[in-house]
Amino acid sequence: MGSTAQRRGNLRSRRGRELGWQLSQNLPKEDFPVPVDPFVHLHVHTEYSMLDGAAKVGALFAEAERLGMPAVGIGDLVAANALYRPGPMDVNAHLDYADRKNGRKAIEPIHPDLEDDLRDILDETYGLIVYQEQIMAIAQKVAGYSLGRADILRRAMGKKKKSVLDQEFEGFQAGMRANGYRDEAITKLWETVLPFAGYAFNKSHAAGYALVAYWTAYLKANYPAEYMAGLLTSNGDNKDKMAVYLAECRRMGVKVLSPDVNDSRDTFAAVGSDIRFGMSAIRNVGSNVVASIVTTRKEKGRYTSFTDFLDKSEILACNKRVIESLIKAGAFDSLGHTRMSLVQHHEAAVDAVIGLKRQQAMGQFDLFGADTSEDSADASPLAHLHFTHEEWPRKQLLSYEREMLGLYVSAHPLDGAERLLAPYQDTGIADLVGGEREFGNGKEQLKIAGMISGIQRRINKNGHPWAIVTLEDLDASVEVLFFPKSYEMFADCLMEDTALAVKGRINEREGTISVFASDAVPVDISAAETDPGTDPAFVIKVPVGRVNQSLVAELKRTLRAHTGTTPVQLKLQSPRGTTRLALSSDYFVSTENGLQGELKGLLGAGCFEAY
Numbered sequence: 001m002g003s004t005a006q007r008r009g010n011l012r013s014r015r016g017r018e019l020g021w022q023l024s025q026n027l028p029k030e031d032f033p034v035p036v037d038p039f040v041h042l043h044v045h046t047e048y049s050m051l052d053g054a055a056k057v058g059a060l061f062a063e064a065e066r067l068g069m070p071a072v073g074i075g076d077l078v079a080a081n082a083l084y085r086p087g088p089m090d091v092n093a094h095l096d097y098a099d100r101k102n103g104r105k106a107i108e109p110i111h112p113d114l115e116d117d118l119r120d121i122l123d124e125t126y127g128l129i130v131y132q133e134q135i136m137a138i139a140q141k142v143a144g145y146s147l148g149r150a151d152i153l154r155r156a157m158g159k160k161k162k163s164v165l166d167q168e169f170e171g172f173q174a175g176m177r178a179n180g181y182r183d184e185a186i187t188k189l190w191e192t193v194l195p196f197a198g199y200a201f202n203k204s205h206a207a208g209y210a211l212v213a214y215w216t217a218y219l220k221a222n223y224p225a226e227y228m229a230g231l232l233t234s235n236g237d238n239k240d241k242m243a244v245y246l247a248e249c250r251r252m253g254v255k256v257l258s259p260d261v262n263d264s265r266d267t268f269a270a271v272g273s274d275i276r277f278g279m280s281a282i283r284n285v286g287s288n289v290v291a292s293i294v295t296t297r298k299e300k301g302r303y304t305s306f307t308d309f310l311d312k313s314e315i316l317a318c319n320k321r322v323i324e325s326l327i328k329a330g331a332f333d334s335l336g337h338t339r340m341s342l343v344q345h346h347e348a349a350v351d352a353v354i355g356l357k358r359q360q361a362m363g364q365f366d367l368f369g370a371d372t373s374e375d376s377a378d379a380s381p382l383a384h385l386h387f388t389h390e391e392w393p394r395k396q397l398l399s400y401e402r403e404m405l406g407l408y409v410s411a412h413p414l415d416g417a418e419r420l421l422a423p424y425q426d427t428g429i430a431d432l433v434g435g436e437r438e439f440g441n442g443k444e445q446l447k448i449a450g451m452i453s454g455i456q457r458r459i460n461k462n463g464h465p466w467a468i469v470t471l472e473d474l475d476a477s478v479e480v481l482f483f484p485k486s487y488e489m490f491a492d493c494l495m496e497d498t499a500l501a502v503k504g505r506i507n508e509r510e511g512t513i514s515v516f517a518s519d520a521v522p523v524d525i526s527a528a529e530t531d532p533g534t535d536p537a538f539v540i541k542v543p544v545g546r547v548n549q550s551l552v553a554e555l556k557r558t559l560r561a562h563t564g565t566t567p568v569q570l571k572l573q574s575p576r577g578t579t580r581l582a583l584s585s586d587y588f589v590s591t592e593n594g595l596q597g598e599l600k601g602l603l604g605a606g607c608f609e610a611y
Helices: 002-015 045-050 074-083 086-090 093-101 112-125 132-143 147-159 162-178 183-197 203-222 224-234 239-252 287-300 306-312 320-329 339-361 394-405 418-424 429-433 484-493 549-560 595-603
Strands: 269-271 274-276 445-459 465-472 477-482 499-509 512-523 538-543 563-566 568-574 577-582 608-610
Touching (some): 086 093, 112 183, 132 147, 132 162, 147 162, 162 183, 224 239, 306 339, 320 339, 320 394, 339 394, 418 445, 418 512, 429 445, 429 477, 445 512, 477 484, 484 512, 538 549, 549 595, 595 608
Antiparallel strands (some): 445 465, 445 499, 568 577
16 A cells, blocks of 8 residues: 555645545445545546556556456456456456356356346346355355354355365255255355355455555546656566556656756656656665755755756765766756766766865865855866766667666667567567466467566586576566577577567466577667668578578578568678678568578578568
């Protein structure tokens, strides 16, 4: 619940009022009375539709749910919370609920003799037992149990002890017989109730979760910047979730701005329709430093330049490591200096003021004294600093930013490369790690593509090398495991900061998703920067020493057998360098339908890449 408190706190600070959860006067009769905001009506469909698709990301208790049906009322959310659990899913109860609700399957009674008597208990769940309360109500209705005895039955079923269940069945059977039910109906009902009782969820709990899910969806729909700022703050120590939520901000059109010494506070904060990154998320920048920066800003005014920041700041903030981290995270960008020039001069700048700062802290004199003449600026210990306009290459700048923030914020190395990666993936990494992709039987192959942001090379107990590769796209990251066999084939492709397409199977262990690689190919994304309008080419790598008349003839035959619209380039490799040749449109290809397999057979693994 701390996450929700963060989001409501963000809303209070932005909107200047506390949310007052009160009883809505517009609840449909079928909805149970629950406290809601006076301007939240539980029959409004915007929030329900958010919980039924991609927009549910970040909605509390609902982000892992895949409803399998459009949610049109609070009852659907309550049922989804109860049904999307291992037990009901094992017997496809969640699918039966959706199919019956939408008319794809007929609503069938547990037994014809019980249809009328159980209608008022099971009608709301389309003839299915979903909640523990329904089991208790059934025992009261057909077996004449008291509420207390029905609860004892519920608990006995949950424990699944055969001796206890046999004893309970005797009483259950006797009660139903006394009410005139046939043994066939009794047995059928018991066999239906028994497995459900072990995992049936408490309706009151499911209702509470569903209501909070609705509230969070309401806040997300109506206060997107405030809500997502709170969500990012509450997950600040989980970089994987942070990446997913940053991607969700992009999808929603909410821009996440880099940290800024003039605008950021300690946590993420809504700024108009945007979100400002919190300074506490910057590596090496503690909460005490952030508090000092914010307090100084309030007391002495906004910082007008880097030197003005050092002039005004307390000695606590004038630390070389802190300053360097703030620079690399982009916190001084708005002051008009490049990050490269600030890093080049920050140590000298800190050295120039730190001694005077210590004396100032002891009350001896102000940093620039009492001199208010025009020459006072020239007397500043920082007057000798001259900042250039030279900046790091984009790739290096973003690398430092990620080092400080754990994420790419101002931009991403893969920006503009989506279309180049698209042909090599059938699943986004965020969908994979966020649970949107079903695992199937664990043998299903999938294709993902992204940039290698980390490699751990290891040796197994048999002395064979293997590697764990962190692959990330614009939205999230996932670990890809190259075991000895695949590592031997693709080791040359595994380099940090290079794009890679991977084929493999999903592995889930203790809630963590990874991919076991079976195939990999490097993807050249340089066209994203050099010529973003051109179609990506299919690049075939050929060692010059292997080129002969027979190979050329076989390569021509292979390309012409797979005619398509993708341009082809030959990358001739020799010890003296690489030569790239663009083939004519006569050799444009379709990269599907076996072309890659034939090229591997002709030239070996790793013989092609995307460009």
